[in-house]
Amino acid sequence: MKTRTREATVAVSVSALALSLAACGSLMGSEDDGKSAEKKGDDVTVGLLLPEAETARYEKFDHPIIEKQVKKLTNNKGKVVYANAGEDAAKQSSQLDQMVADEVDVILVSAVDAKKIAPSVKKAKEADIPVIAYDRLAEGPVSGYVAFDNELVGQVQGQAILKALGSARRSSKIVMINGSPTDPNAAVFKEGALSQLQNQVKIAKSYDTVGWKPKTAGAHMTDAITAIGKDDIAAVYSANDGMAGGVIKALKAAGLTDLPPVTGQDAELSAVQRVVTGEQYMSVYKPYPEEAVGAAQMAVRIAQGRMVEYDALAGDKSDNATTKNIPSLLVSVRPLTRDTIKSTVIEDGIYKTDEICTAEYKAACATIGLKG
Secondary structure (H helix, E strand, O other): OOOOOOOOOOOOOHHHHHHHHHHOHHHOOOHHHHHHHHHHOOOOEEEEEEOOOOOOHHHHHHHHHHHHHHHHHOOOOOEEEEEEOOOOHHHHHHHHHHHHHOOOOEEEEOOOOOOOOHHHHHHHHHOOOOEEEEOOOOOOOOOEEEEEOHHHHHHHHHHHHHHHHHHHHHHOEEEEEEOOOOOHHHHHHHHHHHHHHOOOOEEEEEEEOHHHOHHHHHHHHHHHHHHHOHHHOOEEEEOOHHHHHHHHHHHHHOOOOOOOOEOOOOOOHHHHHHHHHOOOOOEEEOOHHHHHHHHHHHHHHHHHOOHHHHHHHOOEEEOOOOOOOEEEEEEOOEEEOOOOOHHHHHOOOOOOHHHHOOHHHHHHHHHOOOOO
C-alpha cells in the first residue's frame, strides 16, 4: 500500500520538470554520476512489462510513448524490449526473469499482481538491474515508482457522485464496483473515494472485481439490482471505464432507461462517447503522455547512472509492503465530464473531435458544443 507524503492536490508537470532539468544541465551530476553516464552512455536497453491489453491505454498510449521517448532521450541508440502479460501473473514473472537473464539495463513493470511479482523484482535487484514500478506499485525492492495520483483519482470520482446527488445524498443508496483485489491501485482508488463518500451516502453494496473485467462488473451490478431494487440505486461508483460499460449494460438489461450517475476512469473513447450521450456521468482523465514520458525519463536516467536528475524527477516518496521511501513521480488527474471534454482529451490530442463525434454521436455532440 502506498504511503503518501504530500497533499492530493499537488500536481506534477513532467514537461515543466523536463525543461527545468534541461535548463540546469550544467549543474546535473556529481563526479560519480558523470563516470556512470560515460560508462553506459546512450546504448541502454529498457525492459517494459505491461499487465494486459484489455484496457485500451496500454497498447495505444503507454507502450508507443515510452518507446518513442527512450529513443529521443538516447539519440536513437537506446531500445525498449516489450512484453505484455495478458493479465497472467505467472507469465509476467517469467517475462521479468527473462529480462534479467537477458541483462537489460532497467525494467519498467506494471504488475498484474503486486505480491506475486516481488520475488522476480528481488532477482533483478540481486542482478543489479533497477526495477521501476509503473502505474501500479509492485512489491519487492523497487528502485522507483511512476504513477498517477491514485488517491486523487478516487477522490475525484467520489466528489462527482456527491455533486450528482446534491442535497439528496444522505438518503441515497449507492453501489461500489471496485477494481481488482490483486491491483494495489484499486485499494487506493477505493480509499480515495470512501474519503468523500463515507457518512455522506449509504453504501448499499460493494464489490471487488477480479481482473477489472467488464463482464464481472456487470454480474456484480445485476446482483446489486436484485438485492436493492433497480429504482433504489441512486449512483454507481465504477472504478474504471471498462467496468462502467458492464455496469451500464446491466442497468439497461434491468429495464432502466433513466440511468443513475455512473463513474469511470481512463477516458477510454467508448466512455467519452457515453459521457457525451449522458449514459456515463463522468470519467477521470489521466494524461498518459505525461506519465509515460516521466517513466521513460526515470528509466533512462537510472540506467545511465545520472542519479541527480533521477532524484529531481522523483520528488515524492511512496511505501510498498516491503520497501519504504521509494522515489516516486505522481502525476495529477482531472475529471472528465460533458463540460470538460474539450479541455482534456481534445486539447491534449488524445482524441480528435471526429473520433468522438461519429455518426452515432453527432447529435449528442452538437448539444454540448462538440463539432468535427
